[in-house]
Amino acid sequence: MKFVSGMSVVRLAERRLLERAPDPEDRRRNIVTITAAGRTRLTHLDRLIAAAQDEFLAPLPAADRRNLIDLLTRLADHHGDKHN
Numbered sequence: 001m002k003f004v005s006g007m008s009v010v011r012l013a014e015r016r017l018l019e020r021a022p023d024p025e026d027r028r029r030n031i032v033t034i035t036a037a038g039r040t041r042l043t044h045l046d047r048l049i050a051a052a053q054d055e056f057l058a059p060l061p062a063a064d065r066r067n068l069i070d071l072l073t074r075l076a077d078h079h080g081d082k083h084n
Helices: 003-016 038-057 061-081
Strands: 020-024 026-034
Touching: 003 038, 026 038
Parallel strands: none
Antiparallel strands: 020 026
8 A cells, every 4th residue: 555655646746736855864754745736736626525525415404414424434434444
């Protein structure tokens, strides 16, 4: 999984959405920082995701939406731990 993450970091750095710099305390590691362009892109993607969720969950009342999101989050958290 670290290789996939590393390749993702490389691609994002090539697109100037984040910056990598050697860690001055441990040259084997990199410090990764989001750039202004990366933050702008992330904000745009957050808006797209929110709009898609609103459209998909439109038939549900607000309380049901919150309950569904809570349940799905708990499942994802539980199963996500198994893959780390």
